[in-house]
Amino acid sequence: MPSPAVYFDDDQGQLAPLRDLRPIFDVRTGALTTAERWNRQLHRETAAVFVPASLESLATETQAAPVNTLERSLGPVLVVNSRCPVPPPEVAKLGEGAALIEARSGDIIAAHLDAADAISLIEGSHPDMEEIGLDGH
Secondary structure (H helix, E strand, C coil), rough: CCCEEECCCCCCCCCCCHHHCCCCHEEECCCCEEHHHHCCCCCCEEEEEEEEEHHHHHHHHHHHCCCCCHHHHHHHEEEECCCCCCCCHHHHHCCEEEEEEECCCCEEEEEEEHHHHHHHHHCCCCCEEEEEEEEEC
C-alpha cells in the first residue's frame, strides 16, 4: 500500500475568493477537489491536512483527517503542496527522501518523507532530501 498523503496549504495561492472560503486542497477544479484527484490518481489515503490558522476551524469541521497535526511515528508520507491541482507523472516514481521542486519558483510540489521530516518541511525548514527540479509545473 502506498504511503498516505499529507496536504498543505502554504497560503501563497492567488485563488481568492475561493481560497477565502476553504483550504486550497478542497477547491473543486472540475468534478474533483485537488485532494480527491491526487488520492485517486496515486491510490492514496489522506493522513493529515495542514492549513493556515485562519482556516483551521473550518477545516476541522469539514475534514475527516487530522488538521495541523501529524503523528511523527506514522512512517513515510507523501507531502503535497495543494496549489498543484494535478499530480505530475514524476510523483509516482518519487523515492523516499526526495522532493519534486518547481524549477522556476523553487516551490515544493511534493515530497516523500518520513513524518518527522514532513512536519519540518511544512513548518518551513528544509530537511535533508534529494531535490528533483521540474520545468513547466
